[in-house]
Amino acid sequence: MRERADRLLDMALHVRGESRYVDDLPPPAGTLYAAVFPSPAAHGRIRRLDVSKALARPGVRGAFTAGDIPGDNQIGGILPDEPLLAEGEVHCVGEPVALVVADTARLARAALGAVELEVEKLPAVFDPRETFRKGLLIAPARTFAIGDVDAAWKECDVVVEGRVDSGGQEHVYLETQAALALPGEGGSMKVYSATQGPTAVQRAAARVLGLPMHLVEVEVLRLGGGFGGKEDQATPWACLAALAAFRLGRPVKLVLSRQEDMRLTGKRHPYSSDFRLGATYDGRLLAYQVSFYQNSGWTADLSTAILERTLFHATGSYRIPNVRATAASCRTNLPSNTAFRGFGGPQAMLVVEAAIVRLAEALGLPPAAVQEKNLLGDGDVLPYGQRYHGGQARRCWQEAKTRYGLEERRWQVAEFNRTHPLTKKGLAMMPVCFGISFTNQILNQAGALVHVYTDGSVSLSTGAVEMGQGVHRRLREVVSRAFDIDRERVRLQPTSTAQVPNTSPTAASTGTDLNGRAADMACRAILERLREAAARELGKDRPELVEIREEQVFYEGRQTSLTWERLVAAAYARRVSLSAQAHYATPGIHFDRTAEKGEPFAYHACGTALCEVTLDCLRGTYTVDAVELVHDLGPSLDAAADLGQAEGGVVQGLGWLTLEEVLHAEDGSLLTSSLATYKVPDVHFAPRKLEVRLLEDTENPLGVFNAKAIGEPPFMYGIGVFFALRAAMRAFRPDGEPGFVAPLTPERVLLQLAGDRPL
Ligand code: MTE
Ligand code: HPA
Ligand code: MOS
Numbered sequence: 001m002r003e004r005a006d007r008l009l010d011m012a013l014h015v016r017g018e019s020r021y022v023d024d025l026p027p028p029a030g031t032l033y034a035a036v037f038p039s040p041a042a043h044g045r046i047r048r049l050d051v052s053k054a055l056a057r058p059g060v061r062g063a064f065t066a067g068d069i070p071g072d073n074q075i076g077g078i079l080p081d082e083p084l085l086a087e088g089e090v091h092c093v094g095e096p097v098a099l100v101v102a103d104t105a106r107l108a109r110a111a112l113g114a115v116e117l118e119v120e121k122l123p124a125v126f127d128p129r130e131t132f133r134k135g136l137l138i139a140p141a142r143t144f145a146i147g148d149v150d151a152a153w154k155e156c157d158v159v160v161e162g163r164v165d166s167g168g169q170e171h172v173y174l175e176t177q178a179a180l181a182l183p184g185e186g187g188s189m190k191v192y193s194a195t196q197g198p199t200a201v202q203r204a205a206a207r208v209l210g211l212p213m214h215l216v217e218v219e220v221l222r223l224g225g226g227f228g229g230k231e232d233q234a235t236p237w238a239c240l241a242a243l244a245a246f247r248l249g250r251p252v253k254l255v256l257s258r259q260e261d262m263r264l265t266g267k268r269h270p271y272s273s274d275f276r277l278g279a280t281y282d283g284r285l286l287a288y289q290v291s292f293y294q295n296s297g298w299t300a301d302l303s304t305a306i307l308e309r310t311l312f313h314a315t316g317s318y319r320i321p322n323v324r325a326t327a328a329s330c331r332t333n334l335p336s337n338t339a340f341r342g343f344g345g346p347q348a349m350l351v352v353e354a355a356i357v358r359l360a361e362a363l364g365l366p367p368a369a370v371q372e373k374n375l376l377g378d379g380d381v382l383p384y385g386q387r388y389h390g391g392q393a394r395r396c397w398q399e400a401k402t403r404y405g406l407e408e409r410r411w412q413v414a415e416f417n418r419t420h421p422l423t424k425k426g427l428a429m430m431p432v433c434f435g436i437s438f439t440n441q442i443l444n445q446a447g448a449l450v451h452v453y454t455d456g457s458v459s460l461s462t463g464a465v466e467m468g469q470g471v472h473r474r475l476r477e478v479v480s481r482a483f484d485i486d487r488e489r490v491r492l493q494p495t496s497t498a499q500v501p502n503t504s505p506t507a508a509s510t511g512t513d514l515n516g517r518a519a520d521m522a523c524r525a526i527l528e529r530l531r532e533a534a535a536r537e538l539g540k541d542r543p544e545l546v547e548i549r550e551e552q553v554f555y556e557g558r559q560t561s562l563t564w565e566r567l568v569a570a571a572y573a574r575r576v577s578l579s580a581q582a583h584y585a586t587p588g589i590h591f592d593r594t595a596e597k598g599e600p601f602a603y604h605a606c607g608t609a610l611c612e613v614t615l616d617c618l619r620g621t622y623t624v625d626a627v628e629l630v631h632d633l634g635p636s637l638d639a640a641a642d643l644g645q646a647e648g649g650v651v652q653g654l655g656w657l658t659l660e661e662v663l664h665a666e667d668g669s670l671l672t673s674s675l676a677t678y679k680v681p682d683v684h685f686a687p688r689k690l691e692v693r694l695l696e697d698t699e700n701p702l703g704v705f706n707a708k709a710i711g712e713p714p715f716m717y718g719i720g721v722f723f724a725l726r727a728a729m730r731a732f733r734p735d736g737e738p739g740f741v742a743p744l745t746p747e748r749v750l751l752q753l754a755g756d757r758p759l
Helices: 001-006 010-016 105-114 128-134 150-156 196-210 234-246 260-263 302-313 345-363 366-372 392-403 406-419 471-483 510-538 563-574 638-655 711-731 746-756
Strands: 032-039 045-049 060-064 095-101 116-121 142-147 156-164 177-181 189-193 216-220 252-255 269-277 285-299 324-332 423-436 445-451 456-464 490-492 546-549 550-553 558-563 579-585 591-592 596-599 603-616 622-632 691-695
Touching: 032 105, 032 260, 045 095, 045 711, 060 105, 060 234, 095 105, 095 156, 095 234, 105 445, 128 269, 128 285, 128 324, 128 456, 142 302, 150 260, 150 269, 150 285, 150 324, 156 345, 177 234, 189 196, 189 234, 189 691, 196 216, 196 234, 234 252, 252 596, 269 345, 269 423, 285 302, 285 345, 302 324, 302 345, 345 366, 345 423, 345 579, 345 638, 345 711, 366 392, 366 423, 392 622, 392 691, 406 423, 406 558, 406 603, 445 510, 456 471, 471 490, 510 546, 510 550, 510 558, 510 579, 558 563, 603 711, 622 638, 622 746, 638 691, 711 746
Parallel strands: 032 252, 189 216, 285 324, 456 490, 622 691
Antiparallel strands: 032 095, 045 116, 060 095, 142 324, 156 269, 177 189, 177 252, 269 285, 423 603, 445 456, 445 579, 546 550, 550 558, 591 596, 603 622
């Protein structure tokens, strides 16, 4: 029994190679395969588009363009600015223009070469600052402000300025974008989609097909990683598969190859930012002004929401009394950039940390001294009006500092650098405070559906999508704790819009919080009925005295003859409902976008990392010696999954700032379109020492069983590696001023260290 039940664990299925992704589903009889014809031009007017020659190719069953769409040619989530297939104009290299469907994927791809497209080129923009100058914004720029910055500069003993540029980041989920669409009876459509947002896919597919949402069902078993890249951008591929299935009346599968995926989908938003930071001579921050230029790509996608989170995290983990932060989503002729772990937060934190480093350099103080002096404490008001409370920023900092011996390490590094002329070490502390909740308040709701079967086994459906982060494990734990039954009795159903409707994407690190609370509520509704049934079964009259502990039923604290299984069977025999649906909405959060003030977050997830690197100054190559961190998690629902999130987040975060570089040619096509040219950290590049200490004794009334969310926050510890590297570079060239351009690839480090011009 236990052996079979445990096979439900994703981990076991992965190890056995038994877990099924969209591409592993046995194709239904008659399945056809689709391939996408992408725009070869970054911007232009379509003069001629003809798919007739492609249609005549061997094995081809259909070829579709915008005119073949029965409903709206529109899939934009936040703003309606994204046609499913290009119409009239193309706006980036890689924009889907046509779809070819054939008996095999190979035949479909082979026929793409016969699609005829003539484009009259129009000027293209790739630089967000140029976009800003031309006024090509996706939405009006926004400003968050507190205090009076203009007046505060006068109070400052020192004011520094600078510019920070951060690059894009490819998601490198192991499973590429994929969908399988099955036409059903009565004009219905079932779509298996590798998406973080089944409802978003359902809504868009219904719109494209001109169907009511109840005729479209979207199901997700699990993803081979999403990392934000499938929050919005699984939608086009699902809609294209659905379009072809609708037109041809046959199942259609669309799976992007790695190279297609890298070329056609968006990445983390590159940002270019200007900062000005002022402080007293002893490092107390007084005023901060920052402007963010977000490289949004050709559609809104999630850019405006990401920009909003950038503004929320403009001041990082610090209290700054006078702030003005302005941000603009700048439309460019690149594939639309999209959600990526941290959702605009990392880009903001990099800038404030850079500003602090430059300020510390100007003051002749260690950056850590300035960081520590200004860390958020309970009661501090953030620029958007929320009071910081219960976040443990200072406690994590102190624990990291003593546990990992900052003072001693600093001395050791100085000694190492004194005795090694060509190799230098660098250290940096990186505090993170990340707001938990969707910044779009509406999305902070979730549903759950629990069934208890007559044998005592339990099934749970929610809107949560499992993508490797372990949300199914945690939700299983929630149900097992709510009933106090064995975890093995609980099974997570595939995520389906027919089971739980109107769901938010699994994103913003809220998967467990939102769906877990809904699941807990549903379990409690069933539990109440079970208590009543137990009391009646036992001939007692006070159901509130019934308890279930480890599958045994107790009355007034004394064990009874009833077990979980017997109780469930008895309740069924008494015709008691063993199913419940529940809905949870995070209480208390609100935000006013006119005043730009409110309390958008349920809470903050905080911690501090100490990062150490060793740099070979002749070669520009480096190793990450250590990332050691203290993170406030609270009582873990699943220690292994949480540790995995922390470790994986750190490595993904430091990859963004070191090895991973997204490069485009002058015509806007992607140069780094394979894993041979786009380098992600591997096991050899991961920190030699990666220590994660999780605080377990803290409380969080808005979490599940007091735990805090952990999906995204650890990503941002990786930012410390950038500053540790910079410190090592400065140890080699104390006269140098390396600027703040990320990623610090070994190539860039070398050019900065050895360039004939001063740094
Ligand atoms: N971990 C794995 N293994 N795979 C993923 O795709 N996505 C990250 C994070 N951790 C991701 C991951 C992102 S971007 C988010 S928002 C959260 O997981 C989403 O899941 P959660 O809300 O359940 O934490
Ligand atoms: N995070 C992730 N996804 C989102 C958010 C957010 O804050 N808001 C809307 N979509
Ligand atoms: Mo995560 S970027 O919110 O999917």
